[in-house]
Amino acid sequence: MRAAPRRVAGAALGRRARLRWVHLLLGGALLMPYYLLANTVLSVFVPSANVFFPTSLWWQFGVLGMALVPAAVTALYPLARPLEAGAVRALCGVPKAELAAGPSRSWAERRNTAAWYTLHLLAGGLMSGMSLAVPPFAAVLIAAPLTGVPDGLEDTYRLGGLWPVLMPLIGIAMLALVVGTSWAAGSLLARWAPVLLGPTAADRLAEAERHAMRLALRNRLARELHDSVGHALSAVTLQASAARRVLDRDPEFARQALAAIEETTREAVGELDTVLGLLREDGPASAAPTPTLTGLEGLLQRTRAAGGTVECAAPDGLEKIPPVVSREAYRIVQEGLSNALRHAGGAPVRLRIALHDDDLEVALENPVRPGSTPRRTGGGRGLPGIAERARLLRGSSTAGEHDGVWRLSVRLPLRGDAR
Template sequence: MRAILGSQARLRWVHLLLGGALLMPYYLLATVLLSFALAPGTGLLGTAVFQLSALLVAVPLAALSALLFPLVRPLEATAARALTAPDGELATGPADTWGERTRPALYFTLHVLLGGIVSGMALAGPPGAVALIALPLTGHGDTLRAMPWAHWAQGPWLTLLAPLSGLALLALLIAAPWAAGTVLARCAPRLLGPSAADRLAEAEHRAHQLALRNRLARELHDSVGHALSAVLLQASAARTVLDSDPAFAREALAAIEQTTRNAVGELDTVLGLLREDGPASAAPAPTLAELDGLLARTRAAGSTVTLTTTGRPLDRLPPVVSREAYRIVQEGLGNALRHAGPVPVELRIDMDDDNLEVTVRNPLTPGPGHRRQGGGRGLAGIAERATLLRGSSTAGQRDDTWQLTVHLPLKGTTR
């Protein structure tokens, strides 16, 4: 009884009445068209035949209109989602191609057909059921017996069968909307669900969002992570010599100020990628042309960085390679600061017309007073950056040093 008369069944009944309302314009148009071809029948049977003919003409007209309007799918999906609670995913956008419009048009046709039938039963059924139940008491048995199909309405049959028929009609008025609503709810996911093209577009959108999230994670890790590591070492050094060497402490504090200012600028650039109402940021991402500033901040943290370059100048690299290479160098130096502390670091950048190779090497033994920190996602981010540029990266122990090597191709990369 809950399934037939519960709140969900009532919502589906409303959905069917909506289908009946949507059918009315087509039904009236079909009535006008048929009036030119057929004369409306006389009597109860003739009227029923004419109305049935109008219904058979109205349904194809509804199907044709649904094929012509791509917004039928989101409109029907919204109504079905709110009223029928389908067990499946429904599409949200319009059907753009003719092939995609076929299934929503079929659902719309089924909706208006079942809705029209249920609406007609809701209008004519209750009075008929009440009349049948009360027929033995009203004295209209002669009228019933005059019907050509009512030869059974004789004697006790009138007293027994008429009320039973009325009760059966009431039961049908309750069961028909439940059955029709169930059919629509089960058909909705198949006929209003996303097509293969919709699913592919959604998968591409999710992949794009995931790639953007990964990019933001890499940028935040490499830029802010390096700055925090440098600031940590500079603050530790300043605290250690604050009383014995105030001049060095002032230099360390100045380095902290400059490092923090640069980190705030890079953070604004990265967070600008999240803005949807304008360009990512007015400040461009740093490139290898700004490597001197990065090395100065790393040296201010206590590390001795030795730079060796071969091949073309750093400012002649393709912009995208130069930006990614800067982040790779930044993360390599940041790893040395985080895990080894203020130790000598060798940075080598080799370039030719076809390839760029970046090598960062530092001792495995942590510097004095530095406690080695746990691993993070820096190496994974470096590998992702290299893979996006069709390159490769390796990292690991070489004798008593830790070495990071990244190989990036230059051909075919211009942006």
């Protein structure tokens, strides 16, 4: 039973409640210039009013309502949102993730900020008035048994002999009212802050688009590294293995294999620089150009030097293929030959490239030998990468074994827009 009052007192008088009270006082301070402006303007239309010392409570509330109009207009300024969001994060205990970080860009965001600013200044103005007026009066009431009832107070309320008991209780109740009002107003602002200062639907859509772009770039880097560097490492491994096996009995072949290793690693370093250039923020890197089908012959030579047997049928005019299609087709051929080197056990590979009116066809075939080189554990990104490259160009790909032959077939539209 004792824990409940302690929790209530902690919530109303704890650090968070005190910071929210400061936030409310900040709203009252921000309201003052608008209040003085509205008071001055209204005095032009009501000459008999006392501008500096108004005695009518209705006049004060009328001025307060009029002061909120220019305050709302001021909040339409784009930087008002991050300024208010910073104050809310620091004083109201609202998590940073629930509030927008940047300035208002759309009219919907500006309207939400104006609504929040108006609510903040209204609650702050009322809370500031209570904080200034109520505690001194409550202190007088609490001290009344010692100092006596102020002149006119007893006659006004006709308390008779009850005033020594009631005055301190009324004073304590008034202080409790101030504390409770501050807690309620602070909690209300903290609840509405994510709604009015949080990300709008446009903010979430923009963040989703940025996230999608980051994922697309990351996937592109992964594909490029897998296809270029992965192919080079596979070829170098097989070339080094072949050179080691025949080093003593066929030195000439070993020299050719070492030369192929040198050429393969040199091109791999150039392609790695190209891929890493995508990660740099200081402008494009001075790296080797991305390979296309015009470099197909070099790819075939390196594959043969690694111990693979490749028969190629390709038409003339590969240089006329659109660069994007040619680049993706080269990577697809590269990955297909890498898979054959790793998994086909030295079986001959037939590569066919055909140009049609509307698309480019790439097909690779190799017989599947029982008991050939076992598939490596892990990995498995080659075929999904090929399918993704084809899909990005609105093409198609199929891969699988049929009648003892492994077939990879890809079609890439020549005029299709990349997704």
